[in-house]
Amino acid sequence: MANTIEANTLRDWLESDEPVVVLDVRSDEDRAQWAIPGSVHINAYEALKTGQPGALASAMLPTDRPVITVCNAGRVSQAAAAILADRGFDARTLVGGMKAWSLAWNTADIPLEDSTVQVVQVRRTGKGCLSYLVGSVDEAAVIDPSLPADIYVDLAHRRGWTIRYVLETHIHADHLSRARALATRTGARLLLPVQQRARFPFTAVADGDRIHIGAATLAAAHTPGHTGESTSFVLNDAAAVFTGDTLFTNGVGRPDLHADAEAARERARALFHSLVRLRGLPSTTLVLPAHASDPIAFDGQPIAASCGDVASWLSAWLASESGFVERVTSTLPPTPPNFVRIVDLNESGEIPDIDPTDLEAGANRCAVR
Numbered sequence: 001m002a003n004t005i006e007a008n009t010l011r012d013w014l015e016s017d018e019p020v021v022v023l024d025v026r027s028d029e030d031r032a033q034w035a036i037p038g039s040v041h042i043n044a045y046e047a048l049k050t051g052q053p054g055a056l057a058s059a060m061l062p063t064d065r066p067v068i069t070v071c072n073a074g075r076v077s078q079a080a081a082a083i084l085a086d087r088g089f090d091a092r093t094l095v096g097g098m099k100a101w102s103l104a105w106n107t108a109d110i111p112l113e114d115s116t117v118q119v120v121q122v123r124r125t126g127k128g129c130l131s132y133l134v135g136s137v138d139e140a141a142v143i144d145p146s147l148p149a150d151i152y153v154d155l156a157h158r159r160g161w162t163i164r165y166v167l168e169t170h171i172h173a174d175h176l177s178r179a180r181a182l183a184t185r186t187g188a189r190l191l192l193p194v195q196q197r198a199r200f201p202f203t204a205v206a207d208g209d210r211i212h213i214g215a216a217t218l219a220a221a222h223t224p225g226h227t228g229e230s231t232s233f234v235l236n237d238a239a240a241v242f243t244g245d246t247l248f249t250n251g252v253g254r255p256d257l258h259a260d261a262e263a264a265r266e267r268a269r270a271l272f273h274s275l276v277r278l279r280g281l282p283s284t285t286l287v288l289p290a291h292a293s294d295p296i297a298f299d300g301q302p303i304a305a306s307c308g309d310v311a312s313w314l315s316a317w318l319a320s321e322s323g324f325v326e327r328v329t330s331t332l333p334p335t336p337p338n339f340v341r342i343v344d345l346n347e348s349g350e351i352p353d354i355d356p357t358d359l360e361a362g363a364n365r366c367a368v369r
């Protein structure tokens, strides 16, 4: 039996820069979907599965640090760890593989000129889901939580904040929302954009509504397109804008989930106007999206871009409405895995007693780039 390491421990090691090699033994195809930042890849999956001797013969690995072997679910990687252990390595296998890794997270502080408020970006590194803790004085709001409640409660506690509000920018299709659970756990108010989708109690937020957190303010801006209810939140005097899946640092939200071809075009037209509106923010406003397009390194570097930087590519996209609609309805990536079931659960607000990573594993596919 190979030695093991839990995803949480590996997360802590990477966050604290412990010397470690992560060896990904999956197929090229699986590797291309998503990976652990900084990991080494040797496609040994078939060889290991079929017990071929010398499966990792070509592996050139350092001997002065633990080697963590990783596969999809943590079984084939056991064989890899056993082979390496026989060769004298301190080899351990990641329990639960990439599926367990999908809950690993890290944080980055968002640099803001405005000293009355702090924003922490909380990232699910594998899936690239970005959530935010917005704190001011002794209060905080969480935007788009995608991780278990305790993680946000603990992060807020360490900064002396009490979570008063939990906000969602839209009904998510790529991960199970943890917003309702977090609001229940903390007694915070659950704020969702005005909509007819969610089938559980919430406080509806409409365009222009303002939410006060300590000395900070979030102003809601309805930015439909990715979904009908999609809403962005502008922080204070446009220091930053939380754009959900409407606008990313290098792409825009796909308009086609749960929509036929005509509905997708309709949404694309709405998205065009929402993006024109967001582009009108000051060039210094920081765009803080709900997704990154690649696995997020443990480097503390925020996934963010100024509106000015975004405008450098977005303006070409927004040259004409018809061109934009054509662009975002013709070059769509495959739909996110299990999105119909995930959306249904997020609308019902009931997370069943299942392992959420069974539904969520895999890369994010909410963007058009």
Ligand SMILES: [Fe+2]
Binding pocket: 170, 171, 172, 173, 174, 226, 245, 366
């Ligand atoms: Fe989304």
